[in-house]
Amino acid sequence: MKNMKKWLALFLAGTLTAGMLAGCGGSGDSGKSSSEGGASAAVSAGSGDTEEDDNTPDSVQELNLIFTDLKTLDVNDVRNSNEFQVLSQVQEGLFRTFTDEDGNAVVENAGCEDYTVSEDGLTYTFTLRDHQWSDGQPVTAQQYVDSIKRLLNPENAFAYAFLAYDIENAEAYYDGNASADDIGVKAIDDKTLEIKLQAAIPFFVKKLANVCFFPVRLDVIEAGGESFATDYTKQVYNGPFVIESRILDNEMVLAKNESYWDAENVQLEKVTLKVVAEAATQSQLLEAKEIDVVEAKTDYIQKWQSMVDQGTLVSRSVVKPASTYMIFNQHTGGSSGLMNNAKVRLAMSLAIDREELNEVIYSGQNTPAYGLIPYNMMSGDVEFRGEAEEPLKAVKEEYDTDEKLVELFTEGVEEEGKTLSDVELTILSSASDTQNESFLEYMRQTWESLFGVKVTVNICPDSATFVAERDSFKYDTYNMGWNGDYDDPMTFMELWNTESGYAKFMGGYSNAEFDEMFDSLALMTDTAERTEVYKEMEQNLVAENAGMAPLYYGNSQFFVQEYVKNLSTPNFGCALEFSRAYISGKE
Amino acid sequence: MAELTKERFKKVASDRFDKDVISRPTISYWGDAWRRLKKNPVAMFSLGLLILCVIMTIIGPYIRGLDFVTVNGVKKNLGPSGEFWFGSDSLGRDLFSRVWMGARVSIIVAVVCTAIQIIVGCIYGGIMAYYGGIVDEVMMRILEIITSMPSLLITLLVMMVLEKSVGALVFAMCVTAWCTTARQIRGQIMQLRESEYVMAAECLGASPMRIIIKHMIPNTLSILILNVASSIPSYIFTEASLSFLGMGLDSNSISLGVLISNGRATMDLYPYQLFFPALALCIIVLAFNLLGDGLRDALDPRLRQ
Amino acid sequence: MIKYTIRRFITMLFTLFIIATATFFLLAAVPGDALSARAERLPENIKENLYKKYGLDKPTMERYVITMKSMLHGDFGESITYEGQTVSSIIRDKGPVSARLGLQQMLLGVSVGLLLGVLAAIKKGTWIDYLVVTLAIVFISVPNLVFGLLLQKVFGGTLSWFPVIGWPQGDELWFGGWKYTVLPTLTGCFVYIATYARLLKTSMLDVINQDYVLTAESKGLTRGQVIRRHVIRNSFIPVMTQLPMSVAMCITGSFFVENIFSIPGLGLYYVNAVSGRDTSIVLGNTVIIAALYIIVIFITDILYTLVDPRIRIRGGKK
DSSP states (O other), X not given: OHHHHHHHHHHHHHXXXXXXXXXHGGGGTOHHHXXXXXXXXXXXXXXXXXXXXXXXXXXXXXXXXEOOOOSOOOGGGOOSHHHHHHXXXXXXXXXXXXXXXTXXXXXXXXXXXXXXXXXXXXXXXXEEOOOBOTTXXXXXXXXXXXXXXXXXXXXXXXXXGGGGGGBTTHHHHHTTSSOGGGSSEEEEETTEEEEEBSSOOTTHHHHHTSGGGSOXXXXXXXXXXXXXXXXXXXXXXXXXXXXXXXXXXXXXXXXXXXXOTTGGGOOOSEEEEEOOOOHHHHHHHHHXXXXXXXXXXXXXXXXXXXXXXXXSEEEEEEEEEEEEXXXXXXXXXXXXXXXXXXXXXXXXXXXXXXXXXXXXXXXXXXXXXXXXXXXTOEETTEEHHHHSOOHHHHHHHHSOSXXXXXXXXXXXXXXXXXXXXXXXXXXXXXXXXXXXXXXXXXXXXXXXXXXXXXXXXXXXXXXXXXXXXXXXXXXXXXXXXXXXXXXXXXXXXXXXXXXXXXXXXXTTOOOHHHHHXXXXXXXXXXXXXXXXXXXXXXXXXXXXXXXEEEEEEEEEEEEEETTEESOBOOSSSOSOBOTTXXXXXXX | OOOOOGGGOOOOOOOTTGGGOOOSOOOOHHXXXXXXXXXXXXXXXHHHHXXXXXXXXXXXXXXXOOOSSSOOGGGTTOOSOSSSTTOBOTTSOBHHHHHHHHHHHHHHHHHHHHHHHHHHHHHHHHHHHHHOHHHHHHHHHHHHHHHHSOHHHHHHHHHHHSOSSHXXXXXXXXXXXXXXXXXXXXXXXXXXXXXXXXXXXXXXTOOHHHIIIIIIHHXXXXXXXXXXXXXXXXXXXXXXXXXXXXOSSOTTSOOHHHHHHHHXXXXXXXXXXXXXXXXXXXXXXXXXXXXXXXXXXXXXXXGOO | XXXXXXXXXXXXXXXXXXXXXXHHHHHHHSSSOTTTTTTTTOOHHHHHHHHHHTTTTSOHHHHHHHXXXXXXXXXXXXXXXXXXXXXXXXXXXXXXXXXXXXXXXXXXXXXXXHHHHHHHHHTTTSHHHHHHHHHHHHHHTSOHHHXXXXXXXXIIIISOSSOSSOOOOGGGSSSSOHHHHHHHHHHHHHHHHHHHHHHHHHHHHHXXXXXXXXXXXXXTOOHHHHIIIIIIHHHTHHHHHHHHHHHHHHHHXXXXXXXXXXXXXXXXXXXXXXXXXXXXXXXXXXXXXXXXXXHHHHXXXXXXXXXXXXXOOTTSOO
């Protein structure tokens, strides 16, 4: 049974990989292949029609979803997945990602009609589509320029400012060493946008699909004043939908944007997003057909799966570019004083039975991880995980018995001048849902029973307390997950560089060899060469130094009512792309 | 007719104090209360139930001899059976043992909190009502400040400041609760103060402390017992609510609140994970309430027979 | 009377000032601040700019002075979580929702509770008494949250008599949309029923045993007359002490009920603001709730004198 699931996961990962190759591979090279992507989407939509004839849309086109309310409606200020979800549907940038019937990503041109890249890979020129905002004003190249400059303005302190650092002089401007005019982005005319890069980055276009690069209207922002970011009445939209009403922290209603350039392909008239806190309530609503899509909650998977078998629900698995791992406190060595010892870290990492963890705590929903980079992540044209064996697997074979692990751990403890009986490890945690508490209990017992040391779990009531405890280094280890921001291993690798702004949250991992390899990537444009460096970096981080302990790669599973057709579930950006979805056969 | 002779008369001892001798055995106030409580079947039943519950919280976790702490992935979410009487939880641990372990923690926390609330509340309320005037005014202001702040806010903030532990939990829950008792006691005593027997005691030169302890407190007992009866369940609930908010005890502790909070997420799938802890809680609360009701009748001096 | 009112008003302002100060420093003592969750994963330089932007880089005392100054002008400041939202906009949007929910629960709960309480007291020792007491105890013994989820599952899900979630909006904010309010009202009202039934029963039994009731009975009044004229009136004093607490409780909003039924009320928002360390919102809400509460207490004190002629208002003319 256990093996079955594992094989299934591998199989799934494999098929999705192939999809990525077909759908996404071209977008980095030239505009031409990206428009081919558009053609393939049309084909897949067509094949859907021939399959079932009764797929005619209902007269009522309404979609009901659950969500957490947005903290901001400002595209430059996006922070969390809920903001990506809604803003990507009411606003539009250069590209839009759909998935076909098999879940393969299809990148289509949206705000841009075409783009070219110069020989040296440094200059990108985008030709914009002739389309307009919901107030009738045209979308211009200058609005994209304004957006990037606003994103990078240090006074605004936008979370995703770092994504634009690849642009010429962007980082210098953020740090106050250049002026806004030096940033390598300009509007050649109303419909032509030119972006110059600091160094040739093969995956730059993938980054540009992020919501934070969407065009902004400075006149509207100024008119909106202080409440611009939360007052929906002060917004203008250029995406498939507009926000029609909103009750803070409770409900948001989207309506079709009639002035959207592709309005004829948008069939939904109304989308209602509701805040529903209790899992039991979500399940009630799903059964009553009052919500149409729900993301799997571990405990309910079996129940919903049975509804899939009855044909009322459709299940959709998405391999997320997400990796979850344990951080070791290498800032201070942790409250136990042991975390600067690589042997201790490695022993702790190897002590975790990742297969069992995934089965017991997560009902087999995720994929056990023996490396940092998740499946389905592209490095140039190849799927990285397909090229690189997970580093921890080989080490695990070397230390295949409990005795060897205990020996390794004891050795490390003695090197730090401590005795095993005095060791006390502290696990820090913030979220306190049942699943996470179960996870912590599992980890506590794992280490306690194997090494015979005392392990305490410190669960902070909320993230603010957690941050305070973390920043005062009162922990040995904590678990954290990271979602890739763009489709390249770099999105994970850059976290562990000593100079990185994130180093602090990654336990302060600092390794000269790792940094050297990281620096060498800056001038490397050949993707095959980069893949090799990524492999070595991962080996260095996960196996040689055990700077962190991988746990699992996160998968999402969506349960969708069978009457919702043509819903896309891309693995970057928003979770659900519903601009082309429609309702067919709901009574 | 029979002749009345002197011999036929016998002198009966006629001590002049004889009139004052109490012919029936003296029954103290508490003895009488106990006697009346024994006559109340519902109260005795709940007392028995409560004693049983207490015994179970002591030995219950060990009856099955199962490990109720260690995670056992193979046996998770099993329904009630011969092995697991109440089923197993989401980490494969025996729910029967955990329920009694949880009941132990919950009862201890609730009883300690209630005791603190009653003691502090009585002293505060008694002083306030007895002295009146400026003392009452000042103490009332302090009370007003505490009670005007939403108690949930104070509890949350206190829990955030303190480390998670049973002590912190008790403190956080008591920090505002005694105000209600103080207020009720004050209200009741304000009424009593106007009564004749207190005036009489004052005239006889009884000290304020004596009047509070001898007259006022016993006369407010019915309110107090009602207070205890409703406080214990409310503390158990507050503890549970804090668990729902993630501010209660941490995952290493087992309490009814934590168990119910864990069970409610999956009540559609594994109803027994919610049912058994909730049932245990209901029974304990019910027993406390019924006993409280019986005690109220038994202790009320006005119902003395 | 007027002098008394003015004095109470001045003490209220003083009380509110202390409450605001206490809340501010308690919040400051809590580890973490309004931005820490947001800055949890931000690079250091972006984080610095963020703190500068919201003025949270200043020392606590300086922020306290700034907050108090703007509060004097009736301005509680802006939410950090939801930029541009103010205390007044949140109270305006969410206050009526919580108020209606709370009042509905309380009106239903208190009236049913009092009725049952009278019934149990009059019929003491009969099966009616036992039934009422047992019901009250059973209802008070089930946690609110569990009860709400059960009602939702049975009447919302299985039987589909009422909507599973939601709350009337717009024109129906105060009246109408009753089907949405049935389950949340039921969930919350049992606490009131149980509390008031027991409270009134206890207090009525106390009064029935008083001498003046015996006197009244010996005068030849019928049982109904005695109950109406003497017992009810006098046994309402504990109820009067409890009522303001209930009003305060119902205005604060009920977090759990709002959470289960997705009701856009104050209770839910308030708890989220506390855990989000949204100081201005927490401070503003606390002060407003406290002010309401104090006013309610004042009204109760007036009511006292009306119900019980033995208690006079102190501080006024003797």
